[in-house]
Structure formats: structure tokens, C-alpha cells
Amino acid sequence: MKLIRVGICGLGTVGGGTFNILKRNYNEIFRRIGRPLIIEQIGTRSDNSMCDLTGIKVTKNIFEVVRNPKIDVIVELIGGCNVAKKLVLEAIKNNKHVVTANKAMIALHGQEIFYAAEKRGIMVAFEAAVAGGIPIIKSLREGLGANRIKSIIGIINGTVNYILTNMKKGKSYEEILNKAKLLGYAEEDPTLDVEGFDAAHKLTILASLAYGVNLQFEKIYIEGIKSLTIEDVKQAEKLGYKIKHLGISKRTKKGIELRVHPAMVPKKRLIANVNGVKNAIEINGDAVGPTLYYGRGAGSEPTASAIVADLLDVYRDIFTKHNYRTPYLAFSDIEKLPILPIDQIITEYYLRFLLISLKMIAKVAKIFYKQGIRIKQLIQKKTGKSIVIIILTYSTKESNIDLVIGKIKSTHKILGPITRIRVENF
Structure with a gap:
């Protein structure tokens, strides 16, 4: 029976959780994929007291793990961006599939990584990069x-x-x-x-x-x-x-x-x-x-749960020769949809600020009216020598709120900043 051997790079919180789940649930995983799962080598700068590494090859050089010819899948859990990216690209170059929890690396360098993976027919799985144990x-x-x-x-x-x-x-x-x-x-x-x-x-x-x-x-x-x-x-x-x-x-x-x-x-x-x-x-x-x-959405074993689930997917694809699941992102942008700037979004708003006099409220309300923004609720509370004003608006474009805030600041004496919180009635 052919084995698929795993190399784990990083034995911190998530790496330790991944190692322990793989050891503890060995029989359950065997039942689900029909083959033994072998941890061939671990790359880590320091030991994890929560992990019993007896019988496991350990090195402080993570690139030694990537270049180990026996290893089929690299689990990247070192964190950061630059070294992690280099490690993943090296793994792909060495024809090793990759499982990672590194959301920053995927968000910033995913396009390059997926393109390299697609060229070599390599899987890059990243379920654990978002929301921990939630699939x-x-x-x-x-x-x-x-x-x-x-x-x-x-x-x-x-x-x-x-x-x-x-x-x-x-x-x-x-x-x-x-x-x-x-x-x-x-x-x-x-x-x-x-x-x-x-x-x-x-x-x-x-x-x-x-x-x-x-x-x-x-x-x-x-x-x-x-x-x-x-x-x-x-x-x-x-x-x-x-x-x-x-x-x-x-x-x-x-x-x-x-x-x-x-x-x-x-x-x-x-x-x-x-x-x-x-x-x-x-x-x-x-x-x-x-x-x-x-x-x-975080923590050692919830995130490790997603890591191991990705490993099982990689194993199934290797043995059943399914199409690779993630590199298509390298060729996305199918609809060429633009990302809208924040001043173009439309939602409701909560504003809070301090005025020095009740007489100013009518003038402030007039600014909203001139900008075409309808006020849903206006609350006024006296606190010391000032008046707390809280305004809830109906839906409007963010650029309109920007103009209103600018005009209130420039034409009326307010005490302190204007707090703005978007209201999402989805």
C-alpha cells in the first residue's frame, strides 16, 4: 500500500495542534482515506511541550523538509509572509503539494503562488486561512x-x-x-x-x-x-x-x-x-x-482541524486523480468586476458629536437636508455645558456623509471629533 508522507514546517500553536490530531486520530483518518498517514519530518526552531516527538525526524532547517525527496505534502505553519512565500514556492518547485493556514501570504501573494502551482499541477489548499475550524x-x-x-x-x-x-x-x-x-x-x-x-x-x-x-x-x-x-x-x-x-x-x-x-x-x-x-x-x-x-474561528485544534481536512482532500485527489482544486484562482477575474472605493458604498449611518448650544441643532439638520440625506432619528442629551447629538440616517452614499461631516466641522463649533459608524440592515 502506497503511503503519502507529510512534512510539517512550524510547530507552534497550530502546528502542535495539527501534529496531535494526526497522531490521536490516526485510525479515524485511516478509515476515511483508506491509507496510513505518515509524518515524515518536522521543521521547527523550538520544541512544543504539548507534542511527543518520539520517533519523528526533526530539523531546525525548514527548507530541509521541503527538499526531502520522501515527502509528498508540505504543511506550512511558520506564519509571516516573506519566508513562508519562499518556502511554499520552493515546495512547488520540488513537486510537493502544499497545505497552509497563512491568510496574509495568500491575500498578498496568492496570485503568484497559484500560478506557479498550476504550471506544475500542484495543489495548494488553504481552508485554515479563514475562520479556523469553520469549513x-x-x-x-x-x-x-x-x-x-x-x-x-x-x-x-x-x-x-x-x-x-x-x-x-x-x-x-x-x-x-x-x-x-x-x-x-x-x-x-x-x-x-x-x-x-x-x-x-x-x-x-x-x-x-x-x-x-x-x-x-x-x-x-x-x-x-x-x-x-x-x-x-x-x-x-x-x-x-x-x-x-x-x-x-x-x-x-x-x-x-x-x-x-x-x-x-x-x-x-x-x-x-x-x-x-x-x-x-x-x-x-x-x-x-x-x-x-x-x-x-481560531485556536490550536480548531485551525488544525481545517489543516487535516485539507490534507485528506489532497490525499483523495492524489489517488483518485481529480482536478486540482485551488490554482484556478491564478486565472480568475473572470467578470472583471471593479472593487468599489469606500465613498461609493450605500448604507445607513450613526453619527455622534458634541455641540455647544441647542440653537445649533436646526442648522445641523439643514446641512443634512441640503445634501439630500434623510434623518431617521435624532437624539439630544445635555452633558455638562455641551449637547450630545446622535443622528441615525436613512441609506445614503458614503461620499454624501463625508460632505456633511466636512460642512459641520467647517461651519459650526463642535467639541471633539465626529464619530461615524455604518449601520448594516442586511
């Missing part, structure tokens, strides 16, 4: 393959969702972030998460799969959560909404919306009630309608 890529690629995808809206970063979940309890952003670090939910440097880049990498990949367009990370609109306040979170609750950090992609007549930012979501929506470090993604297809995918 969202397989769902898009296979389960929803008959659908024209209308939209993808999701909570795709567990760290940020954990922070926003706890802000509604009255805790400060800094306090919650520090606790998230202690619990292992946030990195010591959380920039990629809280500034929205991690979610943007994931949304770039999902949009490419959904609409058949090239990976275009540089065109995505990205906004993090650091400017949000407890006041906004509480006010949203009073208005019947919850604030979530969403990845949003919609197909429109003019092109594709591709944006990551905080948004107010009606409380009745299922996605509004996804809390803690959980992820949830709603995909709307023309045939099936809206479908929701929920689960653990």
Missing part, C-alpha cells in the same frame, strides 16, 4: 458552487469580537485587551487584529473565491476598533443594535464592495448575537438564499 472555503467552493454569490458578511476575527462583547459590559478597551492577552486571545502586539488587517486578509480570499476576481488586498477599505468608545456601544444597544467588527463584501451593479470596519447590526440578526471569540459568516447565494456558518 467556509469548502462551503463556497463546493456546497455553494451552483450559486451566484450576492454577499459575504461576517465576524472573522475572534480577538476583536471578544473585545466588543466585553465593552458592552462597561469595561474599557485597554482593560479588555490586556485580559485578552492573558487569556491567549490576543497577541502581545495586537495591531493586525484590532486595526482590521487580519480580517481584511481573510475577506480578500473569500471575495476572490465568491466572485471569481483576482486577490486584491490593496483595494480593500480597512478600519479598526480603537476609536470606538463604551458610550457608542451602550448607545447602539439602546437604539436596538449591537456593534460588530465586520468583513463585508457585496456584489452590486457597479462592482464589488470590499470593506472591513465596525458596524451597527440590528439585535434580531443572528450574527449580532455571536459573542466572545466565536466567528460567524453569512453567505447569500441567488439559489440558496442566506446561509450562516458559526464556530471557533
